[in-house]
Amino acid sequence: MNDSLYRVWQDPGLPDTVRAKALDRHFDAFEYVDRDSALRIADELIRFCEVRDYVQGVAWGHNDRGLALYHLGELESAAAAFGSALEIQTGIGNEKGVSAALNNLGMVYLAQGDRPRALDHYIRSLKMDEALGDSLGVAGSHLNIGVIFL
Helix, strand or coil, rough: CCCHHHHHHHHCCCCHHHHHHHHHHHHHCCCCCCCCHHHHHHHHHHHHHHHCCCCHHHHHHHHHHHHHHHCCHHHHHHHHHHHHHHHHHHHHCHHHHHHHHHHHHHHHHHHHCCCCHHHHHHHHHHHHHHHCCHHHHHHHHHHHHHHHHC
């Protein structure tokens, strides 16, 4: 599947939005196994979408960048990337994206040992997921809240 996503990304005959989403999904294959490549993919997604003024894609890229940096242990940079994603998602009114960015920021704050700040972000994400009827997001937020109390 990952090869087919890469082929979609490489096809200039396809709409830029389709190509951007394919690159975003391509990132997923590298997130846990090749973090340096994941970071390069995220940066490429940001550049591609900025040039085309595809704001949602820029937000995906910043979120991906934050995940790669988080896994590399670069927590301050990860928080900055997730903060950029949060700002963009808020600006375009994408509540699901806002919730994801809040949750990811909570993950960084927990890794930094700031449990109260992590809990605040997880609860904000949970409330948004509940309002959206996003059962997967609700479950993830509950899981992350539970981890705080381990």
